[in-house]
Amino acid sequence: MNTATIIDGKARAAELREQIAHAVSAFAMEVGRAPGLAVILVGEDPASQIYVRSKGRATAEAGMVSFEHRLDVTVSQVELLKLIETLNVDNRVDGILVQLPLPQHIDEDAVISCIDPSKDVDGFHVMNAGLLMVGKPGLVPCTPLGCLLLLKQHLGDLSGLEAVVIGRSNIVGKPMAQLLLAESCTVTIAHSRTRDLADVVRRADIIIAAAGRAEIVKSSWIKPGATVIDVGINRVTGESGKAKIVGDVEATAIEVASALTPVPGGVGPMTIAMLLRNALTAACARAGLPEIPLLARSDQTS
Numbered sequence: 001m002n003t004a005t006i007i008d009g010k011a012r013a014a015e016l017r018e019q020i021a022h023a024v025s026a027f028a029m030e031v032g033r034a035p036g037l038a039v040i041l042v043g044e045d046p047a048s049q050i051y052v053r054s055k056g057r058a059t060a061e062a063g064m065v066s067f068e069h070r071l072d073v074t075v076s077q078v079e080l081l082k083l084i085e086t087l088n089v090d091n092r093v094d095g096i097l098v099q100l101p102l103p104q105h106i107d108e109d110a111v112i113s114c115i116d117p118s119k120d121v122d123g124f125h126v127m128n129a130g131l132l133m134v135g136k137p138g139l140v141p142c143t144p145l146g147c148l149l150l151l152k153q154h155l156g157d158l159s160g161l162e163a164v165v166i167g168r169s170n171i172v173g174k175p176m177a178q179l180l181l182a183e184s185c186t187v188t189i190a191h192s193r194t195r196d197l198a199d200v201v202r203r204a205d206i207i208i209a210a211a212g213r214a215e216i217v218k219s220s221w222i223k224p225g226a227t228v229i230d231v232g233i234n235r236v237t238g239e240s241g242k243a244k245i246v247g248d249v250e251a252t253a254i255e256v257a258s259a260l261t262p263v264p265g266g267v268g269p270m271t272i273a274m275l276l277r278n279a280l281t282a283a284c285a286r287a288g289l290p291e292i293p294l295l296a297r298s299d300q301t302s
């Protein structure tokens, strides 16, 4: 029986975080301060609280300064924008991240547009989205960047491969498609209105599942030998009645694919490593330093 190689995102992320920590020390020696990352959390959404705590811990572990701003769920949009404007002009702050989702009374687009694009470590600002689209250097969203590094580490050159991205969010699906296109893949974006998802998935050498729906991709659809990157983190009730986390791809994909990322322990840890990488990239650019080389040549995204 075929058993896919497990792409160990946790180990790769740990390696990257160590490299980043070294580069952070070099930055601090040169500039006289460590890079700073500000994270804003509005409200008390349990999942967001966990993410923000992990981001803060990882930032400190990499030797960067973490500025955490926790705001009440009732904070006004004006007040939130004022805080972002203060951080935009604070020289100790190289990166700003506003944890999403935001409460309903706050306009997400207005908040993202308010962040100085040079500090937009999420890569969500239209300026950075545009730079990615035209193939110019900018800050790239963390999750797709992490997926790309895992793919390149496993497959090397991606040129000419058929890639299917399932999901069209601004956070994952759309930037992922742009990154794969820049690697000369033939890219299809599938989504909730795609007529025959099975047929689209069947032709893929690379499958990026980012639909946010538990096991929506069936193993019978996967071309033998394909590489599967599972971005999904879905909480479901298992047969024993206990809650468990599953991806967007059926677990039996391991019997068909040549390689896949596990859930958990695949893409998730890479997202945080890429956030640190983006914070360092932003800090170097703001300090007028060339980016401290930290990714293997084969990992570069140009």
Ligand code: GUN
Residues within 6 Å of the ligand: 097, 098, 099, 100, 101, 122, 142, 143, 171
């Ligand atoms: N919420 C879920 N994923 C993300 C992310 O990558 N960045 C931010 N800011 N919020 C999120």
